[in-house]
Amino acid sequence: MDRKKPKKLQYARETAAGFLFCSPYIVFFLVLFLIPLIWAFWLSAMNWNLMSPNREFVGLQNFLNAFRDKKVLAAFKNSWKYFICVVSFSLIGGLVIALLVNRMPMRVRGIGSVLFFIPYLTSGVAVSVMTKYLFSYNSILNTFLREKLNIGINWFINPTSAFAVIIIMIVWKLSGYYALYLTAAMQGISADVKEAAELDGSTGIHRFFHITLPMMLPTITTILTLAAGTSLGVYTEPFLLTEGGPGNATTTWTLEIYYRAFTRFDSGYGTAMAILFAIQIFVTIRIINTVMRKLNQKYGC
Amino acid sequence: MKKILKQRRPIDIFLDILTLLLILVSLFPLYYMILQSVVDWTTVDKTIIPKNLSLASYDYLFHSTNSGDTMMWLRALGNSLLVCIPVTLVALSVGLLVGYAMTKLKHFNGKRIIFNLLLFEMFFPKIMLLVPKYMILKDLANTYAGMIIPTMISTWAIFMYINYFETLPNEVFEAARVDGANTFRILYHIAMPATLPITTIVFLTTFMQRWNELMWDMLIAPSTRFQTLNVLISTRFNMMAQHPGPLYAASVILTLPIVILFLCFSRNFREGIHFMLK
Incomplete structure (x- = not known):
């Protein structure tokens, strides 16, 4: 039937259908993205207590205050610590797991990668429960350390150990997930390339650094981008376990934004912080992609 | 074939042990969590071998009147499901519809606009919109709608569907149209079955992420x-320090459904990762 109609009408109908199908997304985009986005910039220039009807236009004052705010500076400093630790350890962990999975016999390879992947499915809340009590004073771990090794650590009072515990939790969760990407990429390297490398006498570690790793650079770039977002946005674990402490040793941007905006109701300032944080994420991901592109041009295949 | 029969060197044995060790590390926390939820309350956190087993912790969650509200934990589990299921269904449907419109409606004259909207949205981290979103939706505080509406459309899911539809040949869809099938029949009889692999991935990932969501649910539905179960555990986090057994039990109830769901679909999930990398 459609074929008899003039083409123009059919095109118009298709466009109408397209917009109809996309309409839920368009509404969502306008109401829950664009309006909040504009509102965010407007809010960031306001001194406004979420609960009060009075507000005051303060221009860039919120941003200027943020640069002198101890909590913000701590969150900024910690965000780099989280970034470096989480990205490097989970990438290395992912690579090790992927290499180990890749040398498993074909029959068990699938199960192998799934076993490593399970941590990724756990809720940060559930793992925090476990961590809190595993590291509590009377737990089997601390009793063992005290009685057998004479080590008494108050895990969440000591800034270094508190930070280390949170890093371990996150790396534990992410490594197997990234390994899944890396395993897929390794299997994507064709047998021809491997054979050619073997004929050239390139095996073992040499092959890994000169063939496997360079060929996986695009996947590694993806992982670095994902890990940057995740590591900068950490909040569940410090929120439940340390509330950002001791001192400000484990606090993060998200946590400080949450406390500012929703426990101190300082919504304008909280939003200004969120914008600064967004800029940091954007710049970080930009740098990662530029560096990785350069590396790929130099070593990639 | 000969390679497999090759004799095992010490390095191989070392790597085998390392593999087993890492599997243990990745599963130990789950084992520990489950174990502590089924041991007697006097031995919680004091053992890593199963002995003195008891279901006291689960019994406490579902029958104790200590909190004055015996239904609290069961209701939280129900709330989690009531939020996650609609969110996942909407995310899948919107992904399917937008993905189809963007790739298979050849003369849809708005592709470029929609694509730019999607890219523009991906550009901004979600945390930036937290406060204004809360202000827009605060009238929906303490409702299911407040938890469902802002999380039910996933840009990531839409991109997954667009990418997947692009790999499907146009001819199939053209042929159906020539045969006189209307768009809804095409969607139902061709697009839906053909996208099943990506639907599995999007379903599992969306469900898992929604299930584990903390901050938004905490703000909008206190x-x-x-x-939700996740929020309830986090609010009871420090209140049960003397007897953490029930907290472990609640954590197991929070974690196991997702793990089982994934194990059921693990094969499709791995295939999906292969697709995502292409």
């Missing part, structure tokens, strides 16, 4: 009537 009342115990609407708290």
Whole structure:
């Protein structure tokens, strides 16, 4: 039937259908993205207590205050610590797991990668429960350390150990997930390339650094981008376990934004912080992609 | 074939042990969590071998009147499901519809606009919109709608569907249209079955992420009537320090459904990762 109609009408109908199908997304985009986005910039220039009807236009004052705010500076400093630790350890962990999975016999390879992947499915809340009590004073771990090794650590009072515990939790969760990407990429390297490398006498570690790793650079770039977002946005674990402490040793941007905006109701300032944080994420991901592109041009295949 | 029969060197044995060790590390926390939820309350956190087993912790969660509200934990589990299921269904449907419109409606004259909207949205981290979103939706505080509406459309899911539809040949869809099938029949009889692999991935990932969501649910639905399981555990986090057994039990109830769901679909999930990398 459609074929008899003039083409123009059919095109118009298709466009109408397209917009109809996309309409839920368009509404969502306008109401829950664009309006909040504009509102965010407007809010960031306001001194406004979420609960009060009075507000005051303060221009860039919120941003200027943020640069002198101890909590913000701590969150900024910690965000780099989280970034470096989480990205490097989970990438290395992912690579090790992927290499180990890749040398498993074909029959068990699938199960192998799934076993490593399970941590990724756990809720940060559930793992925090476990961590809190595993590291509590009377737990089997601390009793063992005290009685057998004479080590008494108050895990969440000591800034270094508190930070280390949170890093371990996150790396534990992410490594197997990234390994899944890396395993897929390794299997994507064709047998021809491997054979050619073997004929050239390139095996073992040499092959890994000169063939496997360079060929996986695009996947590694993806992982670095994902890990940057995740590591900068950490909040569940410090929120439940340390509330950002001791001192400000484990606090993060998200946590400080949450406390500012929703426990101190300082919504304008909280939003200004969120914008600064967004800029940091954007710049970080930009740098990662530029560096990785350069590396790929130099070593990639 | 000969390679497999090759004799095992010490390095191989070392790597085998390392593999087993890492599997143990990745599963130990789950083992520990489950174990502590089924041991007697006097031995919680004091053992890593199963002995003195008891279901006291689960019994406490579902029958104790200590908190004055015996239904609290069960309701929280129900709330989690009531939020996650609609969110996942909407995310899948919107992904399917937008993905289809963007790739298979050849003369749809708005592709470029929609694509730019999607890219533009991906550009901004979600945390930036937290406060204004809360202000827009605060009238929906303590309702399911407040938890469902802002999380039910996933840009990531839409991109997954667009990418997947692009790999499907246009001819199939053209042929159906020539045969006189209307768009809804095409969607139902061709697009839906053909996209099943990506639907599995999007379903599992969206469900898992929604299930584990903390901050938004905590802000918009603080009342115990609407708290999800994840939020309820986090609010009881420090209140049960003397007897953490029930907290472990609740954590197991939070974690196991997702793990089982994934194990059921693990094969499709791995295939999906292969697709995502292409």
